[in-house]
Amino acid sequence: MRWLLSFLLLGLLSVVHAVSSSGSKLLVVLEELADKTKYSKYLADLESRGFKTTIESPKAEKIALFELGERAYDHVLLLPAKSKGLGPNLTPKLLLDFINAGGNILLTLDSSHPTPSALVSLLLELDIHLPTDRNALVVDHFNFDTLSAAEKHDVVLVPRPDALRPDVKNFFKGAGEDGEIIAFPRGVGQTLGNTSPLLTPILRAPRTAYSYNPKDDVEGVDDPFAVGTQLSLITTLQARNSARFTVIGAAEMLEDAWFDAKVKRSVGLGGVGSGAKQVKTANQAFVKEVTGWTFNEIGVLKVGKIEHYLNEDGVKSNVTNPKIYRVKNDVTYNIELSEYSWDHWVPFTPPTGDVVQLEFSMLSPFHRLPLKVASTTKTSTIYTASFKLPDQHGIFNFKVNYKRPFLSNIEEKNTVTVRHFAHDEWPRSWVISGAWPWIAGIGATVTGWVAFVALWLWSKPVPLKLTTSGKKIQ
Amino acid sequence: MRFLRSLIPSLLVLGAGVADAASSWNFDEAVISVIGKGNTGAAFKDKLSDNAPLAKPVTLNAADTLKIILTATENGKAKRPHQAFLLLRDQDTGLEATFPLSVKETGKGKVDFSQKDLPVQLLSSSQPLRATLLLASFGSSQAFSNHIFNLDVKPDPNAPLPKYEKPLRYGKLEEINHIFRADPKSGPKIVSLFFVLAVLATVPVLLGTWLYLGANLDHLSKAVGAAPISHSLFFGSILAMEGIFYLYYYNWTLFETLPAAGVVGLVAFLSGSKALSEVQSRRLAGER
Numbered sequence: 056m057r058w059l060l061s062f063l064l065l066g067l068l069s070v071v072h073a074v075s076s077s078g079s080k081l082l083v084v085l086e087e088l089a090d091k092t093k094y095s096k097y098l099a100d101l102e103s104r105g106f107k108t109t110i111e112s113p114k115a116e117k118i119a120l121f122e123l124g125e126r127a128y129d130h131v132l133l134l135p136a137k138s139k140g141l142g143p144n145l146t147p148k149l150l151l152d153f154i155n156a157g158g159n160i161l162l163t164l165d166s167s168h169p170t171p172s173a174l175v176s177l178l179l180e181l182d183i184h185l186p187t188d189r190n191a192l193v194v195d196h197f198n199f200d201t202l203s204a205a206e207k208h209d210v211v212l213v214p215r216p217d218a219l220r221p222d223v224k225n226f227f228k229g230a231g232e233d234g235e236i237i238a239f240p241r242g243v244g245q246t247l248g249n250t251s252p253l254l255t256p257i258l259r260a261p262r263t264a265y266s267y268n269p270k271d272d273v274e275g276v277d278d279p280f281a282v283g284t285q286l287s288l289i290t291t292l293q294a295r296n297s298a299r300f301t302v303i304g305a306a307e308m309l310e311d312a313w314f315d316a317k318v319k320r321s322v323g324l325g326g327v328g329s330g331a332k333q334v335k336t337a338n339q340a341f342v343k344e345v346t347g348w349t350f351n352e353i354g355v356l357k358v359g360k361i362e363h364y365l366n367e368d369g370v371k372s373n374v375t376n377p378k379i380y381r382v383k384n385d386v387t388y389n390i391e392l393s394e395y396s397w398d399h400w401v402p403f404t405p406p407t408g409d410v411v412q413l414e415f416s417m418l419s420p421f422h423r424l425p426l427k428v429a430s431t432t433k434t435s436t437i438y439t440a441s442f443k444l445p446d447q448h449g450i451f452n453f454k455v456n457y458k459r460p461f462l463s464n465i466e467e468k469n470t471v472t473v474r475h476f477a478h479d480e481w482p483r484s485w486v487i488s489g490a491w492p493w494i495a496g497i498g499a500t501v502t503g504w505v506a507f508v509a510l511w512l513w514s515k516p517v518p519l520k521l522t523t524s525g526k527k528i529q
Numbered sequence: 530m531r532f533l534r535s536l537i538p539s540l541l542v543l544g545a546g547v548a549d550a551a552s553s554w555n556f557d558e559a560v561i562s563v564i565g566k567g568n569t570g571a572a573f574k575d576k577l578s579d580n581a582p583l584a585k586p587v588t589l590n591a592a593d594t595l596k597i598i599l600t601a602t603e604n605g606k607a608k609r610p611h612q613a614f615l616l617l618r619d620q621d622t623g624l625e626a627t628f629p630l631s632v633k634e635t636g637k638g639k640v641d642f643s644q645k646d647l648p649v650q651l652l653s654s655s656q657p658l659r660a661t662l663l664l665a666s667f668g669s670s671q672a673f674s675n676h677i678f679n680l681d682v683k684p685d686p687n688a689p690l691p692k693y694e695k696p697l698r699y700g701k702l703e704e705i706n707h708i709f710r711a712d713p714k715s716g717p718k719i720v721s722l723f724f725v726l727a728v729l730a731t732v733p734v735l736l737g738t739w740l741y742l743g744a745n746l747d748h749l750s751k752a753v754g755a756a757p758i759s760h761s762l763f764f765g766s767i768l769a770m771e772g773i774f775y776l777y778y779y780n781w782t783l784f785e786t787l788p789a790a791g792v793v794g795l796v797a798f799l800s801g802s803k804a805l806s807e808v809q810s811r812r813l814a815g816e817r
Contacts, residue, residue, distance in 0.1 A: 194667075196612055205668075206667060220700070252699050262625060263663055263665070275611050277631050279629060282614065283627060324661075325674060409701055412701065414705075420705055488716070491722070492724035498729070502732050506739075509746060510744050511808070512748075512752060514747070
C-alpha cells in the first residue's frame with residue numbers, strides 16, 4: 056500500500072514538473088562557470104519551465120552523457136567553449152550515441168571562439184557544413200543593427216521566419232505580429248546538404264548576407280563560403296527516432312544582453328526600412344520557441360488508440376482489430392493523434408494543405424488514403440478512413456507513416472491477413488446468366504432420366520409391325 | 530586603409546547630428562556585353578545605368594558568355610567595396626544565384642559567366658532572371674542595390690536540359706486508390722436464353738420420339754398390383770435422390786448430403802432388386 060502511495064506521489068510530482076514531453080533532466084555544458092551570469096535569463100526561463108539543469112564544465116571529470124549504459128540526461132545544451140575540444144566525455148561518437156538513444160541536443164556556435172574540431176566533424180556527419188575558416192562570421196550590409204554594429208555590420212537583423220513550406224506548421228512565428236525582429240549577433244552560418252530530409256533550417260540569412268573571414272577577407276570577398284538564403288543561421292535535424300538536434304549559429308542570441316536589447320535596422324535592399332524605429336528584439340520569445348522545440352516541448356506527436364474493423368453495408372462489426380479480413384471487405388480504420396504543446400496534450404490538426412495519410416500496403420501501398428477527422432476529444436483528434444480492401448490476398452499492413460518537418464515521426468503498422476473468397480462466398484450459379492443453359496441441361500437430363508426409369512419399369516411392349524420393305528419395326 | 534575605414538565612421542558619427550551620412554556606394558562606366566563562342570566581336574553590348582534597368586532583357590544563348598565590367602565608387606570616388614555581388618533571381622520560385630565580382634583596389638570590377646555556371650533550376654525558368662547588383666561595405670556608407678537588367682536564358686534547343694531530380698523531402702504523398710480487377714462478365718442474356726430454350730426443347734423432342742415409337746405406361750397398374758411396396762419405394766427413392774442432389778446444389782453441405790444419399794441409396798438398392806425381379810418375371814412371361 057505504501058509503495059503504491061509513493062508511486063502515486065512520484066507520478067503527481069512528475070506531472071507537476073515534467074513540462075517537456077520527454078523528461079526534464081538537462082545538462083548545460085559551460086566552460087567558464089562565471090559565464091553563467093551572461094545566460095542568467097535564459098537559464099531562469101528553462102528552470103521556470105520545469106527543467107532540472109545541471110551545469111558542468113566540459114573539463115569536469117564526472118561529466119558523462121551515459122550512466123550504466125542508459126542516458127543520464129534527457130537534453131544537452133552545449134554553450135560555446137574556448138578550448139579546442141570538448142574532452143573525452145563529449146566526443147562526437149558519444150554525442151551521436153546520445154542522439155541515437157533519443158536525447159536532444161542544442162548546440163550553440165560562436166564566431167569569436169573557433170568551433171572545436173570535434174563538433175565540426177559531428178556536424179559534418181550530419182551533413183551540416185561550417186565555413187572552412189574557423190573565424191568566419193555572417194555579415195549583412197543591408198540588414199544590420201545600426202546601434203550596436205554601425206561599423207562592422209555583424210549583428211544581422213532577421214524578421215521572424217515564415218513557414219518552411221505552405222504545408223508545414225510554423226512553430227517559430229511567435230504571436231504572429233509584424234515587425235518583430237530577431238538579432239543574430241556575430242554568428243556562424245551553416246550550409247546544409249541537399250539530400251537529407253532530416254535537416255531543416257529554422258532561420259535563414261537574408262538575401263544579401265554572406266559569410267566571410269574577418270582575418271583573411273579584409274579587402275573584399277571573391278569567393279564567399281555561402282551567401283544569401285543558402286546560409287542557415289539556425290539549423291535543426293530530427294533523427295529517425297525523433298531525437299532533435301539544433302544548431303544555433305550565434306550563442307550571443309541567448310545572452311541577457313540581447314534578450315532586451317534595442318535595435319534599429321539599417322536601410323535594406325531597395326531602400327526598405329529607411330525610417331526604421333528602435334525596437335526591442337524578439338530574441339527571448341524566439342529562443343524559447345527554438346529551445347522548446349529542441350527539448351520536445353512543442354511539435355511532439357503521440358498516437359493513442361488504433362482501431363480497425365469490418366464495416367460492411369454501413370454495419371459496424373463488434374469485433375475490433377481482427378487478424379483476418381477477406382478481399383473486397385469494407386473496412387474502417389481509426390487512429391487517435393495528440394500533439395504536445397508546452398505542458399499538455401492537445402488535439403492534433405495538420406496545417407492546411409497537409410493531410411495524415413493511411414497506407415494499406417503489401418511491399419508497396421495498394422491504397423494511400425487521406426484520414427479525415429471523425430471526432431475530437433479534449434486531448435486528441437480521432438482520424439478515420441473507410442475503404443474497400445484490394446482484390447489481392449496476402450499479408451497487409453495498415454500503415455500510418457506521418458513524417459513532417461518539425462513534427463516528431465509517426466510510423467504505425469498493424470498487420471492483418473487478407474484471405475481470398477471461400478468456395479461458398481462466390482455468387483451462385485443461377486445469378487450468372489452464362490450458366491443458365493448448363494442448369495437447364497441438368498434439368499433436361501434429370502427429366503429424361505426419371506421418364507426413362509418409368510418407361511423401363513412400366514412400358515408395355517407394342518406388337519411387332521412389318522413395314523412394306525419387310526424390316527421389323529417396333 | 531584600415532585606419533581610414535575606422536576613422537570615417539567615427540567622423541561620421543561626430544557629424545551625424547548635423548547631417549545624415551550622405552555617402553553612398555554606386556558604380557561608373559558599367560558595360561555589359563555578351564560574347565558568342567568563336568567570334569571575337571561582342572554580340573551585344575550596352576551601358577548599365579545605376580537607376581533604371583535595361584529596357585530589354587539581355588539574351589544569353591548556350592554558347593555565350595556574359596561579361597560585366599564596372600568601376601565601384603563611394604561618393605563618386607573609385608573604391609573597392611567589400612561586397613560586390615550580382616544576384617540572379619528566378620521570379621517563379623525565388624531561387625537565387627550569386628556571382629561575386631572580382632574587384633581590384635582601384636574599384637574596377639569584373640564578372641563573367643556562361644550558362645554552364647548557372648544552377649540547373651535557373652535554366653528552366655519561364656521568365657527572364659532578374660539581375661540585381663549589390664555594392665556594399667562596412668561603415669556607414671549607404672549600400673547600393675538596384676535591379677539593373679533582366680537576363681533571358683535561352684538553353685540550347687538541340688541539347689536536352691540537364692535533369693533536375695527533386696531531393697526527398699517529407700510531405701504529403703500522392704493519393705493511391707487501388708484499381709480493382711473488372712468483375713467477370715457473362716455474355717448477353719438473350720443468347721443464354723436462346724440456348725436454355727434449345728436445351729429445354731430436347732425434352733419434348735425426346736418424349737415425343739419415345740411416344741411415337743410406342744412408349745407407354747400400361748403396365749403400371751399390373752406392376753403396382755404385383756409388387757406395390759417395392760415399385761413405389763424404388764421410383765420414390767429415384768425421385769428422392771434427385772431431390773437430394775438439388776438440395777446439395779442449393780444449400781446442403783457434403784456431410785448433410787452423404788447420409789441422406791446413403792439411406793436413399795440403400796432403399797433404392799433393396800426395393801430396386803425386388804422391383805426389377807418383378808420386371809424380369811414379366812419379361813419371362815413374355816409380356817415385354
